[in-house]
Amino acid sequence: MSTTLFRGGPIITFGGPPSDAVAVSNGRIVAIGDEARSWATTFDRVVDLDGRPLLPAFRDGHAHPLHAGTNRLELDFTGIHTLDGTLDALRAWRESNPDDAWIVGRCYDPSILPNAFGRAEWIDAVCPDRPVTLFPTDNHAVWTNTAAMRAAGIDRDTAEPPLGEIVRDADGEPIGMFLEFGGIGLFGEVMPKIDRAMQDRGLVEAMRAMSAEGIVWAQDASVRLDELDVYLDGASSGIATCRINAAFRADPERWRRQRDGFVDGRRRAAEPDSNGLVTANTIKFFADGVIEAGTGFLLEPYEDAPHSCGLPNWSADGLAEAVRAFDADGFQIHIHAIGDAGVRMALDAIEYAQRENGRRDRRPVIAHTQLVHPADRPRFAALGVIANFEPLWACWDDAMLDLTFPRLGPQRSALQYPIASLASGGGRISFGSDWPVSSHRPLDGLAVAVTRQNAAGEPVGGWLPEERLPILQAIQAYTEGSAYQAFDDDAGRIEVGQAADLVVLDRDITAVAGNEVADARVDQTWLAGQPVYER
Template sequence: MSRTLFRNGTIWTGTGHTVTALTVRDGRIEAVGAEALAAQPDADQVVDLEGGLLLPAFGDGHCHPDHAGFEAMGPGIRDRASVEEIVEAVREYALAHPEDEWIIGASYDSTLAPDGVFDARWLDAAVPDRPVVLRAWDYHTVWCNTEAMRRSGVDAATPDTERGRFARRADGEPLGTMYEWDAVEAVLRAAPARTTEDLVRALQIATEAYAAAGVTWIQDAWVEHASVDAYVEAARRGVLATRVNLGLRADPERWREQLAEFAADRERVRALGDERLTANTVKFFVDGILENRTASLLAPYSDDPCTRGMPVWPYEELVEAFTAVDALGLQAHLHAIGDAGVRAALDAVEHVTRVNGPRDRRPVIAHVQLLDEVDLPRFARLGVIANLQPLWARTDAAMKELTFPRIGAGRAGRQYLIGSLLRAGVTVAFGSDWPVSDHRPLAGLPVAVTRENAEREPAGGWLPEERVSFDAALSAYTAGVAYQAFAEKERGLLVPGMAADLVWLDADIRLMDPHDIALRAAVRGTWMSGARIHPPSDRRSAQ
């Protein structure tokens, strides 16, 4: 049996203590501290931490790896700083890829156009003869050119629906910006479907990026039935660099027929016998986002008193679907942004618990952006895990230019209440929502601790009472995510008997200026069950 000794650094165990040595034997932590050092003569391998920090590998409790992989494969528009730069990137991509029937990319910055509204004619100037569809960074919005609308049959007669809205010109013609499910799908369903090969390649790109960031488990929070084939194929080929749990999306229009699909997909994945792939979760989108005025609010939007948002599900249908999914033994993962959306999600959990009876269900409410004070204690009482994206808890351009005007000053102070949730005894698990925001925990940690943006503003942090300690932030990325994954007895702490999921950083980030962490700290190595997955040794090809 092989033994690896890690020494000559600081080892953060997640238990409130640090040690200076740790041994791993056959994929599990064997000993820590003095007992580990005593085993040095019998070690088959010694990893010199060179003064760095070893800690439990990170998890990501909410992300979209296929979307992230496709971003890397499509036109590069995420970092473009103006509409003109985006259009030029699309033009260059189109010239370089004449074989692409449709040009599909992401993620543009919605703050680059007034009120987040983009015109099809801007893209027409670059590509007039092929459809172009770009997703915004929020993935609830698309911007397309005129040819994309023509081929999808979207015109002045295409109506808005309860689950989708079109920005329009004065004459009623669609402008080229579409919001939420029905409007977005009106365009995207006309595009050629992604092939299994494309999806496998995207998953390989994304999971390798996660391994490089020190992450060994991720929750894909939006998986369509057709994408399960690609995941199974990726697992079969051995190209998933990390563990992935699939969150199969429940569709309000066909959830009843999906129940059999959910059960079959779970069993199909189980039959693989590969610990890197599970399908134990169903995703419910309860509402939209604040920036589009589609998040569901208890009171009207401050800049549009005629709307309170766009619930994705009628409440009665939500609880019926949730109850049926729960009866299958699947975990619910609910997207809820607005305070009414969060309340509906909590109400649904309470209903399901009452109807189906007690069990260890660990429902997850993701994002929890706007939280009414009376609902805060319900999380702990109902056993709900709050999955939050710490990178969003800052006053960036989107917050200042889009969010604050939508909800007003009073409600602005009820956003991302991470500290309050922890003080209320809630299990908090961190995620990135990648590619919506940076997938690296080393980018999210500083914001959770400081609540300051990249310019170190506001001094002392936005809503400083919601800052959390460094240890609490690390725990939300490690033990918190492990608990969300029903794996708290396997991962999240560095104690004997646990799986050796480890990340080695080149410096003790707890001692650094938090703002320097994302720029200066680096992941030196990532291990999953004792096997080093970053840097990769013999990673197989998706091809």
Template sequence: MSSTLFTGGVVWTGTGQEFDALLVTDGVVRALGGQARDLAAGVDCEHVDLAGGFLMSSFGDGHAHPLYGGLEAVGPPVRGCGTVDEIVTAVKVYAEDHPDEEWIVGASYDGSLAEGGLFDARWLDAAVPDRPVVLRAWDYHTVWCNTAALERAGITADTPDPVLGEIPHRPDGSVLGTLREWGATDLVMNVMPARDERERIGALGTAADYYLARGVTWVQDAWVEPGDVATYVEAARQGALRMRFNLALYADPRHFDSQIEQFAASRRAVEEAGSPLLTANTVKFFADGVVENETGALLAPYCSGLHSHGMQNWEGDSLAEAARRVDELGLQIHIHAIGDAAVRQALDAIEHTLSRNGTRDRRPVIAHVQLVDDTDIGRFAELGVIPNMQPLWAQMDALMTVLTIPRLGVERSDRQYQMQTLNRSGAALAFGSDWPVSSGAPLDGIAVATSRLTAEGQPDGGWTPHEIVPIERALSSYTGAVAYQAYAENTWGVVTPGASADLVWLDQDPRNTPPLDLPHVGIHATYLRGAQAYRADEGKVRP
């Protein structure tokens, strides 16, 4: 047997208890406190001195896009650009350094850098006039193309807005170069060459490096298409997965009847891969888009009136019936819902599923829940729905002040991200990051959840401070609550005897750390099933 004894710090179980010692044997928590010391005295084991630090269950990310995040490292580095000119320069330099690439593909630019989030193809033409350029926005609902890419996709001034999409135009009627939502972005994505499979598997490694260095060992990939399933399966067969992933198979309202036949086959392919780190138990629905491009579905119109109430991707009762059919397969429902109308439609779909398919342990998820009407708050707990929310978004940053508030108005904006309200209602509040849309570091999100402040400490007292989540609840929302979402509460998410030793060692107790300092708490090491997967002083992730 292989054993490790952790001492010299606080061991927080996530169950309301803390101890001063932890014994792990063969990747499983064996004992805590004095019992751990007693059992360790009789065996040959490794000793780890926590040096006054804090050991807890590793984090889970209940909603993210790890494959996309890993692929961002492959294209032009536009994520950190603070102006349109910086983006164009980064694309130009990358294109010059990669003369053999037929398409220049990258992500993800800041959509608030151009008025209304509208970016012109001619700006990219100045950098790369002879090859297609396609950049995803930070929200992954929007794409910015150059003229060559629009031409390859056959998009002209006469191309009508497709179903579930929008093609903005210049005042003279010519195509601008920004494409919004799937119906429009797919016009370009469908003619782009597929990335090399080795590159895609490498991107999963990049994502693992990113997450393990931030204490995360389980991720819900919340947007997986058939080609992505194949990539994960091949990575599993090669032994290239280094953390836990669950796949949410993408349900497209335009093709759902044919897709549903693929869901069971995809789950079976994942099971046959035989990796304990990979599951495919979930189906992802998009009920709407995002507020920032006015495709989030609202009960009352947008202030600008550009899209009135926004966009509902599933018409009538089609979402309810699709959710019921997915549930019949024994798969978990996971619905993206940003606006209050989309949240209501998602809750209605789950209620329909329960009434038609009967009682079972289904744990449906509604992700984001940016706006929810007061009359719908109690329905989460009543229907057993998990609100998976992105706490980092609940702050008055540039995205909020430049793009969101002008579209929603102040009164409605102050009802966003009601995390503590949902928590108090009895809903099983879980957290995710939506990485690479925003930071995948849980401590970044927890800092905002526990303060409602920007990194600069604004506004004084916090924005909508009544929605501040207590620190221990915030930690649990990124650990035990995500494990519950993953049907893994008996495997990981808390530190108790018999649980997998999925752990993160912090250099200080986050419960006693001012919220604005939480992003700077150091992560000494991350453990998966008792094995060290990351150690800070080695500067790398272990294979």
């Protein structure tokens, strides 16, 4: 029996009585306050907090850890926010990796490109001799050079792909920009695949990165069956320091053929070798794309493209039937929905599944929920739908100012990320990051959730300040809220009987100004009562 006493710092208990001690035994919280100090005559470990706070560990309700980890091993544009800087990084990679027959770059900032669209000749000027495919942070497009288009056999006569778009000049010539999974899929047969060795290295990097930021559970929101094997092997070999729930992505054209494989994947994840660290209980759907690329599905046309309401990935009836089928298989439903029409279509599909399949504890999730029509807001609570927000996005970043606002116009822009509105209406809220789309640090997201400001403190008073959350409620969304999403009802809080998933911060973020929350650092992360990170 392993025992640990944490003492000497504030314990964040979401409204419980003030305390400065917690006792842990065999991975569970067994006592709080004065009872904790006397729970055992001696403890195997004593952690002196020295005034630092002890919080429930964080849980990321929507991320892509394996992809984020492997991205760090490729050409990674994270942190570069200019076109020149992006092309310079590509040039440097080309020169230092002469054996790369095909260059793949990840996570460029789409706001560096006019209307988020790049041209092949800009990459040609840096790398004309080898195919290049560059993916933006949102991963809903690919920007290529001429050599890549030639390798894929793409020219002006190439037909538009289903569920995607080839961006063309006025004369019909492809410019080198391809949207959504249909457009990206045009390169699927010729672009190099990430091999298993790189996936394994990526998993190590992802686990290290998550534990260092206090994350003990993450919803990997798009997993192939072969990627599930990477997670399962990582759990059985001791690499895993964070629990993962894998969500298999349902393909609009193949989902019926996918069902048996997904059920088998869920069964394999439930076997003892995963040590309870990996589950596969969720199915992911993409209702639409992203507003920045003009592919988020809107009820009314885009301001800058009055001919277009975006690009839904499913028909309304097709999504409803697929959601009903996977719900009948007992899976949790997790739907990416960005535009107000995408959100409505997702709510309609979930409502249909509930009506057809009867009552049960479903906890369906709509992820991102960027633009929600006011008429649809009460439906989240009524249908028991969890709104998973990426709070870091709810601010004036470059993408919002340069791409989103012009595309939505002022009236719809003021309806974005209604976090407080859905919570006050009785809806369940969870937080996530969509890493590597954006920072996986929960502390970064919490700072925006409580201020609705960017890192420069803009705008004064916050953007749509009525949607700010108090700090304790924001922490709950990143802990208890995401634990509820995970069906982990005995985790996410510091209470007797709860899992001892804990994080020690270097300062009390409940006692600082909201924009200072991001300055805090994780000192320790504990998973089921065992330390997995110490700064």
